[in-house]
Amino acid sequence: MAENEYVLKQQNVSGCNIQIKLVDGRELQVSSKGKKSQKSYSVDILSLKDESKKVVLIAWKWLIYSVVIFLTMLILLKVLPGFLDTDKNLYLGIVLAVGVIGSLTSFILFLKKSSKKHIFYSRNANVPIVILGAGKPSKKLLSDFVANVEKRIKKFRNHMDIDDEKQLTGEMKMLRRLSDEGIISKKDYETAKTKLFSGFDSTTVKR
DSSP: OOTTOEEEEEEOTTOOEEEEEEETTTEEEEEEEOSSOEEEEEEEGGGBOSSOEEEEEOOHHHHHHHHHHHHHHHHHHHHGGGTOOSSHHHHHHHHHHHHHHHHHHHHHHHHHHOEEEEEEEBTTTOOEEEEEETTOSOHHHHHHHHHHHHHHHHHHHHHOOOOHHHHHHHHHHHHHHHHHTTSSOHHHHHHHHHHHHTTSOGGGSOO
16 A cells, blocks of 8 residues: 555445545545446545544434324324224224334334444535445444544645635535536535635635
């Protein structure tokens, strides 16, 4: 492995293989390969915050689905008997089975898709750029990789004499490129652009 080059390999819940590599102590290269798609992008570490953040991403959608399905089942079990004459037990049994299966399936997806992440955000606009799964492939390997990247960001920034305006411009260009490549959403880019423009005179940056 070359000097100042660190590599972390992970696999997400969808079975997609992800590789994050710090190259030449300056650039993070991220590549992912799944059964149906693959993508790659690069990030200048000067456009990232000095430290990553540990966050818990909760799949609220699936938890809400689980609760809604369960409550709907209870309501139907309470209301339907008044409208059913024949085969009452059959219909109620179907409602119960569908409700339990649907609620449990949604709850399992909630548990599966909720996860702890280690995220590197863009320096000024606070857009999540590099998202790492916590504890993968092991806590030590992840911790060592993150520590090396954070150390390199701080060291590189201390040795570079770049004014705030140039840093904002560089981050703007990076986010636009990532938006064009589909790495971040157009909405996130537009929100970030507004925030970055508020940091300096907008006439100095080409939209």
